[in-house]
Amino acid sequence: MYRQSFRPPTPPYAGGGFRSPPSGGGGPVPPSPRGYGSPHHTPPYGPWPGPYGGGLSPRGTGFGGGGRFGSPSPGGQTPRRPQSASPRYPASRGGRSPAGAAPHPQQHKRSPGGYQRHYQGSPRTSTPFGTAHGREKRESNDVENYYRPSMLEDPWAGLEPVSVTDINQQYSSSEQTTYTGKKGRYFS
C-alpha cells in the first residue's frame, strides 16, 4: 500500500496518480506545451548570448594551437578582466517566462528563507566599496570565482599510462581479501 504521506491528497490525474500527457484527463495542464525547436527558442548551436570580447590572447592553456575550434584570434591583446561589477548575464539573455511569470528579481538581491544576514560591522570597517555584506556576496557569486586557469590545462600532463596488468598484480592480494570467492558476484 502507499504510504499516506506520499499519496496525493487529491490525485490530479485519472488513474491513481499516473499521468499520460497526451490524453490529459483533467488536472493541471502543462503551460504552453510546445515542441523543442519551436520559434520561441533560439536555434540550437546558435551564437552564445551575451557580449563576447573576441580576440583575447589565451593564456596558460595546455592545448597548444588550440585545435580546430576556439583557436585564439590574432591581435595579441592583453588579457583583461571582465567587468567584475557585472558578473551576471545581461538582461537580454533571459526573457519572460512562457508561463507569464513576473520578471524574476535580480540575482543575489536577497537571501532565501527571508533571513537577511548583515555583516555591517563597525563603521571603521566600512569602505567606499560597499558593505561587507555586499563584498561577501560578490566574492561568493562572481563568476570570476568559478574560473580557474587549470580549466584549460591538460589534466593528464605529466601522467604516464599505468598498465592494468601491473595494478592487477599489485592489488590482487587485497582484492582477494576483499572479494574472496565473490569476484564477479555483481555480474552473475
Add this chain to the structure above:
Amino acid sequence: MKVAVAGCCHGALDKMYETLELLQRRHNVRPDLLLCCGDFQAVRNEADLRCMAVPAKYRHMQTFYRYYSGEKKAPVLTVFIGGNHEASNHLQELPYGGWVAPNIYYLGYAGVVRFRGVRIGGISGIFKSHDYRKGHFECPPYNQQTIRSAYHVRNIEVFKLKQLKHPMDIFMSHDWPQSIYHYGNKKQLLKMKSFFRQEVESNTLGSPAASELLQHLKPNYWFSAHLHVKFAAFMQHETKSKEELPKATKFLALDKCLPHRDFLQIIDIEHDPTAGDSLEYDAEWIAVLKATNSLINVTQSSWSVPENNGLHAKWDYSATEEAIKEVLEELNHNLKIPCNFTLTTTCYDPSKPQKNMEPVHTINPQTTEFCAQFGLTDINDRIQQVKEEGSVRGEYEEEEEEMDSSGSAEEPSEYNTDNSGLSSINPDEIMLDDEGGDEDLSTCSVDPSPDHPPEFSASFSDIRIMPDSMAVSSDDAMDSTNEELEKSGVNKQVEEKSLNERPLKRVGGSENGNSGIKIKRRNQAIYAAEDEDEAK
C-alpha cells in the same frame, strides 16, 4: 572539437554556463559540447524537489526550471547522466534518454549517442549492491526506500552496455570506477582527501560496475564526478593478443560547481569534421536495446545476467552488423535525435509557489515516440501496467511494503564485504549528517536560489515532506561515502521506525541512534571533512 566536462552540477546551470562564457570572453575558447557527470538536478517544480534524495537544507529550486520553461536556453549542447541527487521522477520519464530542456539531453539509465562523430556513452546513478540486480520497479510517488533506490545502477544497464563491440570515445559515470585511483597521482589525491586512504589502499573505493564497464569498453576518455575532487588518471588496458595495440583511457573526475573548485575542464577531442552538428543516435546501441528489450524487468525480483553456463538459452545479445544495418535502414540513415522536447508538467513559478505539489508518475511523449520508433517497451508504461493489473498490484505493493519493513538496512555494504579493520563507531555521525556542509549550505542558500521568495524557501524547508530518513539518506547525502551514509540513513530510519513502532531488525542501542548499526562505519575522517566535501 572542444568539449567542456563538468562534475556535479547541483542545479547550478547558470554558473556553469556563465563560466563557459567567461572562458569564451577571456580565452576565446568556446566548447561545442558540455558533458555533465551527474547530480544535474533537473528540478522543474516543487514536486520534483520532493523526489530528490537530498538533505532538506539542499532542497532548493536552483536554476534548471528556467531552462525547462524556456525562459533560458542552454547556450551549448549539454549532455548529462544522472547521479544520486536528481529529480528522479523527471529522469525516470526518460529511461532511454531524451531532452529535459531545449539543448539539454539526458542519456537515460544508460545510453550512447554521437556528436560530430564522437561516440559518447554513459550510465546514470551510483552503484549499490543491494539494488543492483533488481529491475527498475520504482515510480513516483517514492517512498523512503525507492527515492534512493531509483538512482541505483542496475545490472541490466551494465549488461546492455557490455554488449557493445564498437569502440567508445567518451564514457561517463557518476561514481568513479573502482581501482581507477591506482592509475593517477594517488598521493596527491590522498593529500586532498585523506579520508579516502583506507578505501583506496584496500581497493574498495568506487563502483565495481563502472570498473567492469571500463575494462570492457576501454573508452578513450572516462569522466566521473561524485567524490568532489579533481583527479586524473591514465590507464593502459590489457590486450588479448600481442598483435593488438593496447588501448588507453584517460580518466578525469571533477569537483562540484562551486567557487574556487575544479568543476570544469576543457578537453580537445578528435572528431569527424564531416559529421553533422546534431546529436545523433548510435545505431549499435539502438540495436542492443532492441535485442535486449525482452529482458526488461520492472519488479524487485533479482535478475541474473545471462551467461554461457548451461542455464541460459541465450547469453550473447550483442548487435550483429545486420541488426545495425537494419536500424540504419529504419531511420533512413538519418540518425539525428529529434528535437522533440515537450513539457510534461507545470513549471515552478516563484510568484505562485505550490509547496504541496505532488509528484505524478508520467509517461513522457519522447519516450513514447522513441519506443514506437524502435519497437521498445516503455518501462514506465510497463510499471503502470503491472500496477494496474489487479492481482499483480497487491503483490507489487506488498513487495514495496516488504521493502519498507526490512529495507536495505539489512544489506551489506556495497563496495566491499566485511572489513573489520575499517569498522568504527563515529560519534559524530548523525550530527554531521544533519549539520555538515557549512560551505555548501551557505552557497546553496545564497547563490543558487536567489529568486526564491523568502517565505517559500523558509516554508518549504520546514515542511516535512519526506521523513528525515529520506532526506538525509545514506548514499545521497554524502557522495564520497555512499556506503557509510547508507548506514547513517539506516540510523535515521531506525529512529523513524522506532517512532512508528516498527523497529528494524538491526535496531539496537540508544534512541539517538548513535550505536548499533553504525559499527559498519568504515572511516571517521570523512565525517570530519564532511563540511567541505560531503555535499549533496
